[in-house]
Amino acid sequence: xxxxxxxxxxxxxxxxxxxxxxxxxxxxxxxxxxxxxxxxxxxxxxxxxxxxxxxxxxxxxxxxxxxxxxxxxxxxxxxxxxxxxxxxxxxxxxxxxxxxxxxxxxxxxxxxxxxxxxxxxxxxxxxxxxxxxxxxxxxxxxxxxxxxxxxxxxxxxxxxxxxxxxxxxxxxxxxxxxxxxxxxxxxxxxxxxxxxxxxxxxxxxxxxxxxxxxxxxxxxxxxxxxxxxxxxxxxxxxxxxxxxxxxxxxxxxxxxxxxxxxxx
Numbered sequence: 001x002x003x004x005x006x007x008x009x010x011x012x013x014x015x016x017x018x019x020x021x022x023x024x025x026x027x028x029x030x031x032x033x034x035x036x037x038x039x040x041x042x043x044x045x046x047x048x049x050x051x052x053x054x055x056x057x058x059x060x061x062x063x064x065x066x067x068x069x070x071x072x073x074x075x076x077x078x079x080x081x082x083x084x085x086x087x088x089x090x091x092x093x094x095x096x097x098x099x100x101x102x103x104x105x106x107x108x109x110x111x112x113x114x115x116x117x118x119x120x121x122x123x124x125x126x127x128x129x130x131x132x133x134x135x136x137x138x139x140x141x142x143x144x145x146x147x148x149x150x151x152x153x154x155x156x157x158x159x160x161x162x163x164x165x166x167x168x169x170x171x172x173x174x175x176x177x178x179x180x181x182x183x184x185x186x187x188x189x190x191x192x193x194x195x196x197x198x199x200x201x202x203x204x205x206x207x208x209x210x211x212x213x214x215x216x217x218x219x220x221x222x223x224x225x226x227x228x229x230x231x232x233x234x235x236x237x238x239x240x241x242x243x244x245x246x247x248x249x250x251x252x253x254x255x256x257x258x259x260x261x262x263x264x
Contacts, residue, residue, distance in 0.1 A: 002192035003056065003091075004115075008144045010090035011115045021124035023097045031131040034109035034162055035182045037081040038213045038236045045258040046081035046236035048111070048215065049249075051102050053086070053093035055241040057194035061091075063244040068101035075243065076106065078253040082131070084111040084238055087121075096128045103129030111164060117145045119155045132162035132182070137175035138191060150178045166217060169200055170207045184211040185238070188219035198228070205232045226256040 014020060038046040051071050054061045066074060072083070085102045086094030094114075103110045109131035114121055116135055125133045133156050140149045153163045157180065165181035167173055168190060176184065186208060188201040196219050208214060213236060216229035221242040229237045239256065246252035 003194050004138065004142070004192040005144070007088065007090055007191075008115050008117060008139065011088060012117065012146075014089050015118055015120055021096055021120070021127065023095075023100055023128070031103075031129065031160075032107065032109045034082050034111060034132040034164070035213060037109050038183065038215070041081050041236065043258065045230055045234070046213075047078070047253055047256060048082050048084055048236055048238040049075045049080045049243055049253065050084040050113070050238055050240035051086065051098060052240055052244065053098075054091060055244075056091045057189055057196075058241050063241060065244065068098060069105040071249075072102065072105040074249045075253060076108070078250045080108065080253065081236065082109040082111065084113045084134075084240070085130075087112055087114040087125070087128075096124050099125070099128040099130055112161075115139065116152060119147065119152065122152060122155045122159060122161065125156075126159040126161055130161060132156075132164055134164050134166055134185075135179070135181070136166045136191070137172040138166075138168060140175055141172060149175060150180070153180050164215065167204055167208065168197070170204045173204065173208055173211075176211060183213045183215060184208060185215035185217045186234075187217040189217075202228075202232055205229075205234065209233060220256065223255045226258075230258040 053065050085099045086092045087096050087099050088094045112125035112130035112133045135149050139145045156163050162182040164183040166185045168187050186201050186204045188196050214234050216234040216237040220239045243249050
């Protein structure tokens, strides 16, 4: 069994438990738009920063973890456009509680990042204070979702959540048809093998150029990695494990900015 099937199987078990999504979520006001935050970033490009406890594709997988408020305090000074938060328990150590804690610590938009297969996860994302959810095209193409992505997107919008639709290979772009996504992303990592495949992602990004806003996902560990994404025309990049490992996250993030349209 590959990683993707393993994680979806465990996620299905997790979300079927009665206690899933039972948390004392703070009282949230209206959440800001992640799409608007990306669009308003302009020429420097938008930085999205991810709170995560483990990175299964990294060695070692365990990450240095600040509390969500500490994480926000360490990263907001650089002017990030928004946050992403892992809500997946198996292999990632995440939870909806982490999303709620992060959302309570910032006024910036928060992406609920999980292997979303069921509307129950969408409702939990809303209660956790997220602004958007991640949907993964490959989950539908491999028959791993309980309801179609188009329906999950409809449910998300009924909860006033935006949708970021993720691809890896070019063939997955066909899943965009009929899914009312608000943003689109290309993941460098193959979610089944956990291998980084930059050439595959680059080909997908070139083919997805008409889909906007466009986000580069995963694999940003240096200014050179960020530059490759900017040169491929993305509107935003998401940075995860490297931020967790940075001694000075704000200084590290400041090196990832695009300094001029189409270059760095």
